Amino acid sequence: MNSLRKSFGLKMLLSWATFFVDLTVAGATVSMSVSSPSFSGPIQNVTVPVGREAILNCTVTDLGEYKVGWMKADDQTILSLDSRVITHNPRISVSHDEKLHTWQLRIRQLKDSDAGCYMCQINTNSMKKRLGCIDVQVPPNIDDSLTSGDITVQEGENVTLSCKAAGNPPPRIIWRREDGAKLMLRRNSYKVYKVDNIHGMQLILERAQRQQMGAYLCIASNDVPPAVSKRIMLGVEFPPSVRVGTDILGVLEDTEVEMACNIEAYPLPVTLWIKNQQEILVQR
Template identity: 55%
Template sequence: MKMYRKLFWTLIHGFAMLPTIAIRDSHVVNRKLVDVPQFERPIGNHTFHIGKEALLGCSVINLGKHKVGWLRAEDQTVLSLNDRVVLSPRYSVNLDTPSTWQLRIRPLRAEDRGCYMCQINTQPSMKWQIGCIDVYVPPDIINEETSADVSAQELDNVTLICRASGHPPPKITWRREDHEPILLKKVGSRDFYKVESYTGSSLPLWRVDRRQMGAFLCIAANDVPPAVSKRIILNVNFSPTVIVPNQLLGAPLGTDVVLECTVEAYPNTINYWLKNRGEMLLDGPKYVIGEERSSYRVMMKLTIRYFSRSDIGTYNCVSTNSLGKSEGTLRLYEIKLYPSSQSSAEVNIGGLTEGAVKQKTFNNSTNKLPRTLNIIVLLILLLLYC
């Protein structure tokens, strides 16, 4: 009986001691955990611009006698061990605080984009964590893959191409250098529609028209300054077309007369004036010859000084280039001046002025007719009563 009683009290004592033993064991375990190196916070992912400095921080607590190393995660290339750099002078490591090992990369290159590993040489297995960097690169036009200046025949199909490098990938926008809208056609359509800008690496121009020629700007941007652009000139070749605004001109003798023709052509034309389809007119005291060029248009002007009867006749404006030849015809005649009682508006230069003056004279003569009839009637009545 005494034996059972002793065993009972032994068990009670053992149960009473269990919490104390558990607390003591937990202290031992916690002490072991505290002594093991731990990462204090994640490295994280970061973005930097090319040419600048990249900075990654690895915070370690309870490092003790262990060492910290940095490696490229992709190929396990060792960059540093503690504060000693292994790979390149572009890399450096410093202890920012008692627990943070900083990896610096300067100057940053595009190939530095990727993930980096911070490693602690614990045993039996090493502890590590990874942080990544993204390198932003401003856009750059790839000249080898971008259109140079383009020449095409009218109604040909043309595609302007622009390629650019950069990270993130750049967006390509097309604009006209003269700030005019871009004229585009849908395939199979003759009608144009206008856009202020066009987005895409290729600008398709279906059955190109002379009105589309000019300088285009290919602009590459990816929100990393600066944006870049390239100027591409589109030339559309076509034979000359001559437009004559006034084909019949009249002028009083002794005045200066200006004849005009508009020429549309590309490439540039050779222009000249003929009189009565024989004599080529030259710039001098009698004739003043001039041109005003704008893109593919040329305004030809011929000024005839002191218009005389010998200047009456037919004049031709002739334009020629490597693709063809065209001409326009103008006829010049004399407007006769009438007595000064007429208004100055009745002697203006123009094809219909002389006819208008003759019509007014006819109207004046018809206004005098009723007065003459009245006088004749009075004379007849006098004869009858006498």
Template identity: 50%
Template sequence: MHNKSNVTIPIGNITVSLGREAVFNCFVNITGRYKVNKVAWVRAEDHTILSIGTKVVTHNSRIFVSHDNLYTWQMRIKQVKESDRGCYLCEVNTNAMGTQEACLEVNVPPDIFNEDTSGDLSASEGENATLWCKASGHPPPRITWKKENGEPIFIRTNLRTFSTVDTYNGTNLNFWKVDRSQMGTYLCIASNDVPPAVSKRLSLYVNFSPSIKVPNQLLGAPVQTDVQLECYVEAYPNTINYWVKNRSEMLLNGTKYLVREERVGYRISMWLVIKGFTAKDAGTYNCVSTNSLGKSEGTLRLYGKQIHS
């Protein structure tokens, strides 16, 4: 059969990112005195005619068609939308019909749904808690979790032990019987190899009543020396901390006492320096920590120590 009209080279499928331009080149070999309006671009899905010759007939201002006066017919779709995804036909309407099909894939970078995330979460220690995060995009994004400070994520394996991972994959980050060690800010990262990846910060707050550790409960101090007492507190939310002598007198910063504390996360270090220790300073000292969930205290006993020459 003598074919006077031919679409000679496959157009080839195209993948572009949202908002970019898609360019289809259709190579048509038409011999004889055929008019230019013999070439049409058609949307395959619903057979909508987009253009005849170089005239765009569809109501879409983003579509442009051109002809190089030789063999190439070009259709450009500017600022590609997801709705442009699908297949297109280059049709040559002559005695010898020729058709080529090319499909357009539109990649969409990830976007996290703010309304479909857990947001920051507060839970009591021992409760179950879940941070979750969902995202759109094409291809469908992967969700990865990381700790914002770069520390590993603690995953409880049983009542007493945890495993650690640098990243955790999945929409939901589940905390079974949440522990204070799991408190912190987590990054939900959505990626699908279409830049840019996006992330959202979600904080997990674990509430528990104060607990106190006293490293040295019995201290001997030589007369006229400065003595430092220390207590270590774990608690969340924030605590009010103070020192008491002999169960009555609250000790304040001044010429006799230096009271100081330092907080890192849910850990608080408390120090009391007694200046110029004398026999009157011997006795019982308590470090006290209180928050909305409870109160705890540690006990230290201080006695005078003779220095033998």
């Protein structure tokens, strides 16, 4: 009798052990067959002008009970979780297209400070993430503190005019004369040549001459409208030079006569007419 009980008990024990093994294996099989969330592709980077709306699309398949969130990558600021916006920035919103399985991060009235990368996350045990970046296009802006103002020099001195502009993409700087005349430049300090315009942050005028006096325009552009410009006035001081048409005039008595004296100078000189060492007329 005892041997029968032992045999029956051993069979029951083996049966339960077999049941648990089968259950465990079955459970493992079921667990392996369940799909985990995944991204269907990379997030496309976008380039958007300042003031417009930027949209990043994050497509997730087999999300199940997991959640999707957005985060600013550089400072780890949490922006949203599922359809709830966490940040207090009123320009940020999220939307979900169930048919396309796409989660959108939207930033309205884009600022240059919004530029950077954003992270789309799935809250799985081992966090899954994708990065998408926003490039904000900013029109050029000339920095007056780093740009030359009106300047006056003595004839023969060297002059350097500077123009600094910010923007994205980095602006291109072009110099030209306001009156449309060609720029007079020197090569190797001797040979003078003329050009319509010149590129670069600096306009260098070696041994400035009176013919170079006038208004210059620094124009900054980067294909993001509008382009901007600054007017810089260059004055070149030089001593007076006098030219007269005729040294001696013959006229009849009691008739009117006009005498011309052409004076070139900068600043404008005071002109004196003197007869027999006496001042008779002052012109300004």
